[in-house]
Amino acid sequence: MTEKAFAQADADWLELIAGARSWFSGPLGGLLLFEEQRLLEDELARYFGGYLVHYGPRAELPPGAKQIQRSVHLGAPLPGVEIACEESAWPLSEHAADVVVLQHGLDFCLSPHSLLREAARSVRPGGHLMIIGVNPWSAWGVRHYFTGDALGQARCISPVRVSDWLNLLGFALEKRRFGCYRPPLASPTWQTRLAWLERRGAAGQGLGAGFYLLVARKLVVGLRPLRQARREPMGKLVPMPVAKVSRCDSKHEA
Numbered sequence: 001m002t003e004k005a006f007a008q009a010d011a012d013w014l015e016l017i018a019g020a021r022s023w024f025s026g027p028l029g030g031l032l033l034f035e036e037q038r039l040l041e042d043e044l045a046r047y048f049g050g051y052l053v054h055y056g057p058r059a060e061l062p063p064g065a066k067q068i069q070r071s072v073h074l075g076a077p078l079p080g081v082e083i084a085c086e087e088s089a090w091p092l093s094e095h096a097a098d099v100v101v102l103q104h105g106l107d108f109c110l111s112p113h114s115l116l117r118e119a120a121r122s123v124r125p126g127g128h129l130m131i132i133g134v135n136p137w138s139a140w141g142v143r144h145y146f147t148g149d150a151l152g153q154a155r156c157i158s159p160v161r162v163s164d165w166l167n168l169l170g171f172a173l174e175k176r177r178f179g180c181y182r183p184p185l186a187s188p189t190w191q192t193r194l195a196w197l198e199r200r201g202a203a204g205q206g207l208g209a210g211f212y213l214l215v216a217r218k219l220v221v222g223l224r225p226l227r228q229a230r231r232e233p234m235g236k237l238v239p240m241p242v243a244k245v246s247r248c249d250s251k252h253e254a
Contacts, residue, residue: 001174002191003018003021003079004078004079005077005078007172009072009084010086013109014078015109015165016109016110016153017057017075017076017078017108018076018078019042019153020154021057021058021059021078022150023149023151024058025114026058026186027186028151028184028186029150031180031191032056032134032180034181035179035211036103036211036213037057039213040103040175040213041245043130043177043215044068044130045065045066045067046101047065047098047099047128048067048100049068049127051069051072051098051099052071052072052097052098052099052100052101053071053072053092053099053101053122054073054074054101055074055075055087055102055103055105055115056075056101056102056103056132057076057105058103059079059080060073064166065099068099072140074090074092078138082231087105087110087115087118088114088115088118089118090118090119090121090122093123093195094121094122095123095124095127097124098123098124099123099127099129100123100127100129101130102116102119102130102131102132102156103132104109104115104134106131106157107154107156107157108153108154109155109201112155112157113165116162116169117169117201120170120171121219124217127178127217127218128174128216128217129166129171129216129217130213130214130215131162131166131214131216132211133157133159133162133210133211134154134164134183134210134211135158135178135209135210135211135212137158137207137208138209140183140184140211143184144156148249159176159212159214162214163214166214171217171218172175172216172217172221173214174215174216174218175214175215176214178209178213178216179198179210179211179213180196180198181197181200181208181209181210181211182195182210184210
């Protein structure tokens with residue numbers, strides 16, 4: 001591991017996160033983070049509130065949330081993390097955050113379902129959950145099957161599947177964005193030469209993009225409408241039979 005943990009934690013989890021950190025500090029991971037930063041700044045500038053929670057293997061908080069009063073970096077007990085916790089047990093109260101950002105958190109975790117539930121629980125009703133992941137339908141997603149570096153340990157869960165999970169957790173998907181259309185080439189020279197792919201790729205609506213960004217809003221549970229009291233059916237008015245009186249009878253009586 002490239003960084004020393006400051007608390008005890010699951011050894012496999014620490015190795016996974018530390019390896020991902022090292023990869024993101026290299027040329028390939030750095031390219032992804034560079035392209036992600038542009039979209040993150042654009043999205044986070046729209047939100048305001050008290051707390052933003054960031055979870056992921058990168059060591060630094062993503063800048064851009066200028067209208068958020070406090071940003072907190074959650075994660076494994078490694079340098080740069082402000083609140084150390086397990087991925088399935090966040091030390092946050094329910095509905096504590098206005099915005100939660102999972103930046104490659106689902107890619108590098110032991111249990112994506114548990115992590116996503118913790119993130120969803122921490123978002124207040126009406127708040128937002130932002131998820132960034134490696135797009136499996138791209139050259140980056142294909143590369144993780146054949147490489148021996150940390151990217152090979154990534155889960156690369158598809159945005160469609162993550163969207164389904166969010167729907168089950170009570171979130172409405174508001175936006176789906178993509179970025180990093182350059183292939184995973186480590187050479188800085190080729191990264192510069194192929195920079196034009198970013199402009200052309202933006203018109204392709206995510207086809208071949210290296211990562212995806214999902215923005216989902218937590219639905220507000222409304223008041224349950226009161227049921228009207230059941231009304232018992234009233235009996236129908238039935239006309240009573242009237243005896244006919246003949247004129248002859250009337251004359252005799254007179």
